[in-house]
Amino acid sequence: MRRRAIFLVGALSACSESPVERVFPMTPGPVADAARASVDAAPPIDANGADGHAACPLEMAILGTFCMDRFEAYVVELDSEGGEHEHSPFLRVDGLRVRAKVAPKHVPQGYVSQVESTNACREAGKRLCSKSEFARACRGVDGQRYYPYGGTSKKQGVCNEGKGSTVARLFGSDASAWTYDNFNDPRLNQLSNTLAASGDYAGCVTDEAVYDLVGSLHEWGDDAADSKGHGRFRGGFYGDAEVNGHGCLYETSAHELSYHDYSTGFRCCQDAVQP
Numbered sequence: 001m002r003r004r005a006i007f008l009v010g011a012l013s014a015c016s017e018s019p020v021e022r023v024f025p026m027t028p029g030p031v032a033d034a035a036r037a038s039v040d041a042a043p044p045i046d047a048n049g050a051d052g053h054a055a056c057p058l059e060m061a062i063l064g065t066f067c068m069d070r071f072e073a074y075v076v077e078l079d080s081e082g083g084e085h086e087h088s089p090f091l092r093v094d095g096l097r098v099r100a101k102v103a104p105k106h107v108p109q110g111y112v113s114q115v116e117s118t119n120a121c122r123e124a125g126k127r128l129c130s131k132s133e134f135a136r137a138c139r140g141v142d143g144q145r146y147y148p149y150g151g152t153s154k155k156q157g158v159c160n161e162g163k164g165s166t167v168a169r170l171f172g173s174d175a176s177a178w179t180y181d182n183f184n185d186p187r188l189n190q191l192s193n194t195l196a197a198s199g200d201y202a203g204c205v206t207d208e209a210v211y212d213l214v215g216s217l218h219e220w221g222d223d224a225a226d227s228k229g230h231g232r233f234r235g236g237f238y239g240d241a242e243v244n245g246h247g248c249l250y251e252t253s254a255h256e257l258s259y260h261d262y263s264t265g266f267r268c269c270q271d272a273v274q275p
Contacts, residue, residue, distance in 0.1 A: 003256075010123045011210045014179055017043050021064065022238035024195075026269070027120055029058045030161075035261050038071075041142040052256055053270035054273060054274050054275065055272060055273045056270075056272055057270075058275070059071075059102045059103070060102075060270070061206075061208040061209055061210050061256050062135070062208070062272055063133070063136055063137055063208060063210075064270055064272070064273055065271065065272055065274075066270065066272055067134055067269060067270050067271070067272050068129060068133065068137050068210055068267065068268075068269045069100075069102040069126075069210075069267040069268050069269070070102065070197035070209055070211055071102045071103065071104060071108070071199060071212065071216045071266065071267070072102075072108035072109075072198055072211075072212055072216055072217055072219065072265050072266065072267045073100040073101065073102055073108060073109055073117075073120065073121075073267050073268060074087075074089055074101050074102070074103075074107060074108055074109050074198075074249070075087050075089075075093060075098040075099060075100055075101065075109045075112075075120050076098065076099050076101055077096050077097065078097045078098065078099055078123065084099065086184070087109075088106075089106075089107040089108060089109045089110060089189070090111070090186040090187075090189055090190055091111065091186055092109070092111045092184060092260065093109070093111070093112055093116050093120070094095050094116075096181070096256050097119075097123070098120045098123065099118070099120060099124050100117075100121050100123065100124040100126065100267075100268050101110060101124070102198075102267070102268070103125045103196045103198070103209075104197075104198050104199035105198065105199060105200075106185040106197060106198055106214060107189075107195060107196075107197050107198075108195070108198055108212075108217055109217075109265055109266075110189050110195065110217055110261075110262050110263065110264060111184055111186075111260050111261065111262055111264065112220075112264055112265060112266060113177050113220075113257060113258050113259055113260040113264070114220040114221075114233075114257040114258075114259075114266075115129070115258055116260070117265075117266035118220075118222070120126075120266070120268075121266070121268040121269075124268060125270070126195070126268035126269060126270040127222065127268060127270060128220060128221060128222035128266060128268065128269065129219070129221060129222065129267060129268070129269035130221060130222050130223075130269070131221050131223060131232065131234070133269050134183060134213070134219065134221060134234050134235070134248075135248065137183055137206060137208070137210050137213060138206065138210075138213040138214065138235065138247070138248035139248045140206070140207065145248065146246045146247045146248055146249060147159070147246075147247040148204060148205060148206045148210070148213045148214055148247070148248065149203055149204065149205065149206075149212060152246070154242070154246070154247065155203070157217070158201065158203040158204055158206065159201055159203075159204035159212070159214045159215035159241065160195075160196050160200070160201045160212065160215040160216045160238045161214060161215030161216075161236050161237065161239070161240065161241035161242075162215075162238075162239075162240065162241065162242070163193060163194065163239055164239050164240070165239050166173075166188045166189070166191050166194055166239065166262065167183060167188065167262075169191060170182070170185060170187060170188065170191075171185075171201060180261075183261035183262060184260065184261055184262060185262070188262040189262050194214065194238055195217070196216065196236055196238075198211060198212060198216075199211050199212075201215070204216075205224050213235050214235050214236055214238060214241050214248060214250070215235070215236055215237060215238055215241045215250070216235075216238060217237050217238075217263060217264065217265030217266075218233040218234065218235060218236065218237045218243055218252060218263050218264050218265060219233055219234050219235050219265060219266050219267055220232075220264065220265070220266045221233065221234055224259055225256070226253070228256070230253050230255055230257075231253075231256065231257045231259075232252065232253055232254065232255055233251075233252050233264060234248075234250060234251050234252075235247075235248070235250055236250040237263040237265075238263075239246070239263065
């Protein structure tokens, strides 16, 4: 049965460019160093709250009563004994047991559903972030900003967004012909000028050093299915972060919890350890 994603709009012109696999370097560099420095600067977890403050694991930012991963998640596969094995971020996780991981310079996992994201966070001892947690992280304490870097005006090129649909680049501009398998083609996020490694857009960051809340990949929230059976993902992706709301306000409600395509990703949250 043919299934279509209806949220992808904008620049859909066909392109003659051939798909090229890209290898993301994991070697240190200015962006990686800055991102790792922000992780190193995070408060260490203190299970007893002995320092008098709430605390979070090193890879998470503390935002009041909760912790949020500083980067979108990548995943590792788990074997029957709980051992971890690499998983390509360009492949689906259907039927696999996976664990969410987070680090700068890793390509985040696309092609993932809300159900799969929930399980991946749970395997990491975390959970998906709520709507209010995403808003607090992206819009700030006062809830006034539209973009993680501040203000209500978009700064072109600061976040990884506005690049249009890669589905059109591979499968032509006739959206009526696109299939669900087309939307899950592993080549889509490997074309040039598409998905970037976490932290590569160094300016797309909040005051608390949370990266890529706008653009990069849509982020599934923990929302229960609505009356139509649909969940929510937020923040837009590298193709568009404006049509369904500006930046932090972007929310898509067109898909069931089991839906996934090249644009869907996630990050995890957890409650902060209280003193």
